[in-house]
Amino acid sequence: MGYVKISKGSFESNFDVVSAENIAMIKEDSANKGIKVTYVGDPTYYVFVGMSTSTQKDVQAFVEAVSLIGGGAGSVNCVLPSGAAAEVSYLPVAED
Numbered sequence: 001m002g003y004v005k006i007s008k009g010s011f012e013s014n015f016d017v018v019s020a021e022n023i024a025m026i027k028e029d030s031a032n033k034g035i036k037v038t039y040v041g042d043p044t045y046y047v048f049v050g051m052s053t054s055t056q057k058d059v060q061a062f063v064e065a066v067s068l069i070g071g072g073a074g075s076v077n078c079v080l081p082s083g084a085a086a087e088v089s090y091l092p093v094a095e096d
Contacts, residue, residue: 002069004062004078006049006085011077016088018047020069020076028059034085035062043093049080050087057081 002020005011022040029036034054037047051058058080065078 002066002072003075004065004069005075006078006080006088008086008088009084014084016085017075018049018088020066021071023066026059026063026066028054028056035059037062038093045090045092048087048089048091049085050089051080051082051085053082054080055082 003017004020006016006018008014008016018037019039023037024040025036025038027036028034029048032054034051035049035058037049039046049062061080062078065076069076
């Protein structure tokens with residue numbers, strides 16, 4: 001299984017990992033506070049990579065990291081242009 005390693009200050013000691021398998025969508029949060037990752041087969045939860053401020057460049061960096069792992073095993077470091085992530089959370093999708 002492939003993972004994207006998200007720095008929260010240091011790739012050696014302060015990081016989180018996000019699965020790069022079965023991703024349905026990667027997009028910037030509407031409040032520009034992070035990246036939302038949704039998965040095929042589980043429409044009830046998503047992964048939120050929280051940041052103080054995010055841009056489309058952060059989304060692109062995440063997409064590039066996912067494509068680098070390309071179905072392989074192990075992890076790929078993802079450097080977010082806007083800086084280190086504050087948190088990685090698994091959150092429920094709001095009901096419409």
